Amino acid sequence: xxxxxxxxxxxHGTEGFPQGGTLPPVAQVNAxxxxxxxxxxxxxEHKQAGYAYSRIGNPTVTxxxxxxxxxxxxxxxVACASGMAxxxxxxxxxxxxxxxxxxxxxxxxxxxxxFHDLEQLGIHTVFAEKMTGEGVRPLITDKTRLVFGEVISxxxxxxxxxxxxxxxxxxxxxxxxxxxxTATPWLIRPxxxxxxxxxxxxxxYINGGGNAIGGIIVDGGKFDWNFEKHAAMAEFRKFRRRAxxxxxxxxxxxxxxxxxxxxxxxxxxIGSETLGLRMERICGNAxxxxxxxxxxxxxxxxxxGLEQHPDHALAKGMMSGFGGILNFRAGSxxxxxxxxxxLKYAAIASNIGDVRTLVIHPASTLYIxxxxxxxxxxxxxxDTVRVSVGIxxxxxxxxxxxxxVEAGS
Ligand code: PLP
Numbered sequence: 502x503x504x505x506x507x508x509x510x511x512x513h514g515t516e517g518f519p520q521g522g523t524l525p526p527v528a529q530v531n532a533x534x535x536x537x538x539x540x541x542x543x544x545x546e547h548k549q550a551g552y553a554y555s556r557i558g559n560p561t562v563t564x565x566x567x568x569x570x571x572x573x574x575x576x577x578x579v580a581c582a583s584g585m586a587x588x589x590x591x592x593x594x595x596x597x598x599x600x601x602x603x604x605x606x607x608x609x610x611x612x613x614x615x616f617h618d619l620e621q622l623g624i625h626t627v628f629a630e631k632m633t634g635e636g637v638r639p640l641i642t643d644k645t646r647l648v649f650g651e652v653i654s655x656x657x658x659x660x661x662x663x664x665x666x667x668x669x670x671x672x673x674x675x676x677x678x679x680x681x682x683t684a685t686p687w688l689i690r691p692x693x694x695x696x697x698x699x700x701x702x703x704x705x706y707i708n709g710g711g712n713a714i715g716g717i718i719v720d721g722g723k724f725d726w727n728f729e730k731h732a733a734m735a736e737f738r739k740f741r742r743r744a745x746x747x748x749x750x751x752x753x754x755x756x757x758x759x760x761x762x763x764x765x766x767x768x769x770x771i772g773s774e775t776l777g778l779r780m781e782r783i784c785g786n787a788x789x790x791x792x793x794x795x796x797x798x799x800x801x802x803x804x805x806g807l808e809q810h811p812d813h814a815l816a817k818g819m820m821s822g823f824g825g826i827l828n829f830r831a832g833s834x835x836x837x838x839x840x841x842x843x844l845k846y847a848a849i850a851s852n853i854g855d856v857r858t859l860v861i862h863p864a865s866t867l868y869i870x871x872x873x874x875x876x877x878x879x880x881x882x883x884d885t886v887r888v889s890v891g892i893x894x895x896x897x898x899x900x901x902x903x904x905x906v907e908a909g910s
Contacts, residue, residue, distance in 0.1 A: 507687060508777040511572070518564075525564035527767045531555050547751065556760045565766040568773055569707065569717050572686040573699050576722025577746040579754050580715060580766060584682060584702020585611055586759030587716030591678055591700055594745055594753050596646050597733040598623030603640050605632040605650035607657030607879040610867040612680070617870075628878075634665030641673045646731060648677045652684035652691055653816070653824050655853065656863055656887040657880030658805045660812040663819065667695030676724045676745075682706070683853065687780040688820040692721040698745065705854025706825070708772040709779050713765035718754075720746040779856065779892055783825035786858075786898060787890040791827045793899040797906045801830040803880070825890045826853060831909070834883045837862055839909035841886060846893055846901045853889035858898060863887050 505513070518525050533552040535541040543549035552558050562580050570578035581587040596602060596619075604616060606628045616626040625644075629636045632650045648670040650661040661679060670677045676697035681689065685706045691699045701707055703715040724745070728738040737744040737752075754760075761769075784806070791804035805816050806823035816823055831837040841849060847858040851866055861867065864883055868876035876882075890898070 506777075508774075511568070511774050511777065525561050525767065525770060528552075528555070528560045528763050530559075530763075555763060556758060557755050559760075559763050559766070561763040561770070562761050562766040565703075565715075565761070565770045565773075566717065568770060569686075569701070569703070570719055572690075572773070572776075573719040574690055574692055575699070575719035576743070577750070578717055578719040579746070579749050580703070580717045580761035581754070582716065582759040582761055583714045584680075584700070584704060584716040585615065586757070587700050587702070587718050588612060588615060588680065590749060590754045590757055590759060591698060591718045592619065592624070592647065592649070593733075593757070594748050595676065595731055595733055596624045599644065600624055600646040600733070601642060601644040602626045602647045602649055603629055603637055603645055604648075605629055605654060605659060605661060607654035607659040608651055609655045609680070609682075610863070610869075610871055610876070610879070610881075612651075613875060613879070614870055632659065632661040632666055634662065634669040637666050638669045638672075641669070641675065645673060645675050646733075648675055649679070650677075651680040651682070652689060652820075653805065653826070654879070655683045656826055656828050656867075656885070657878075658803060658810065658812065658824075658826060658828070659880070660805070660815045660819070662815055663689075663691055663694035663696055667697075671695075674727050674730055676726075683824050683826055684820060685776060685780055685824075687777050688784075688822045688824060692719070692723075694819065697721050697724040703769045703773075704852070706780065706783075707776060707854075708769045709775060709854065709856060710768070710772050711852060711855040711857070713762075713768040713772075715761050715765045715769050717761075718749065720749075722746065780822065780825070782892045783890055784822040786892065786895045787825045787827055787888075788823065789895045790888070790890055790898055790902060794827070794829050794902060794906075797903065799832045799836070799910065800906060803828045803830075827888050827890065828880060829886050829888070830882060831884045831886060834862070834864070836909050837884045837886050840905045843905035843908035844901055845904075846897060847888065847905075853887075855889065856892045858891035858893055859889040861887050 544551040566578040804827040
């Protein structure tokens with residue numbers, strides 16, 4: 502047999518749980534007890550496999566880490582309390598005061614806010630208009646330590662041209678880290694396209710059921726670190742290409758304290774088993790809904806799967822689908838609110854990647870701390886509605902949006 506498909510691989514080859522369990526047990530404990538002090542000492546010294554304390558490691562969390570690492574074809578993963586905890590740990594592992602980051606413009610609002618917070622630590626971010634090799638190359642300076650972007654930015658749906666941005670970053674001795682939350686491993690494996698680490702908010706599509714906040718960092722283990730340049734990692738030079746993961750695992754991530762809770766790892770593990778199935782349905786629904794909305798009066802829709810989207814061709818060449826986020830402009834903030842309030846199935850909620858369709862007015866929520874210019878660069882206007890398309894029956898979704906658009910006119 503050749504390589505198994507996405508969902509088969511998720512459901513099989515995971516044998517090895519105690520008592521033949523088909524799922525990992527939930528190790529809902531803080532600490533692990535040892536008969537002999539010497540053994541616990543060896544665990545602390547990383548000379549013996551084992552768990553000591555759940556902030557540092559937990560078997561249920563390990564099962565989740567191994568699963569996402571395998572999905573991404575990575576060389577190691579650490580699960581975190583949230584997507585933001587994962588982004589913070591990944592960035593702080595490689596950047597210190599005086600360093601610069603180059604980041605895409607149309608990012609998730611929370612990540613833009615994080616870059617503002619990092620200014621206080623002396624880490625400066627330069628935003629690129631276009632996440633292509635040509636867009637990034639002129640911004641690289643001798644202070645640049647990281648290039649970062651979202652594979653499909655939320656909500657702008659700008660696509661990061663991973664191979665060309667990775668080439669530009671690597672020429673300058675800098676890694677490319679990507680947030681692939683909205684793309685998911687079902688649409689793309691960024692490490693295979695040239696990214697050096699992948700970050701997910703697993704709170705979204707990986708979990709899928711909207712029942713556990715979480716995040717994860719997967720290391721490709723291929724980047725050839727220059728420890729003079731990446732002085733933040735100098736202490737870990739002996740680990741060479743594994744230095745990023747070792748620094749996270751044994752130092753920064755452990756000390757920041759943003760570990761994933763065992764129950765959240767369990768729920769996210771279960772959720773991930775249906776990722777392929779859900780994404781297939783979600784992408785199909787998003788496409789159908791976008792095409793239906795495009796024909797509705799006074800609605801200007803933006804979906805990566807539509808041929809007129811500026812990044813459609815790039816997405817088509819790089820990924821196996823177009824994702825589940827779409828935006829539409831309603832003409833005015835008031836009409837946007839009227840449409841949102843008239844929806845019956847689409848729930849008003851600040852989340853994406855749920856099985857349920859969710860809607861939000863991003864300008865007054867997710868981008869409340871951003872300036873007008875910044876949020877408009879992220880594709881968020883006063884009349885923008887973001888839709889995270891779920892797995893409902895497409896006819897019901899389309900009918901719901903149709904009646905809401907009519908009611909809101
Ligand atoms: N990255 C992206 C693209 C997101 O959409 C989000 C949340 O919406 C995050 C990161 C943050 O994740 P979390 O809410 O799990 O901290």
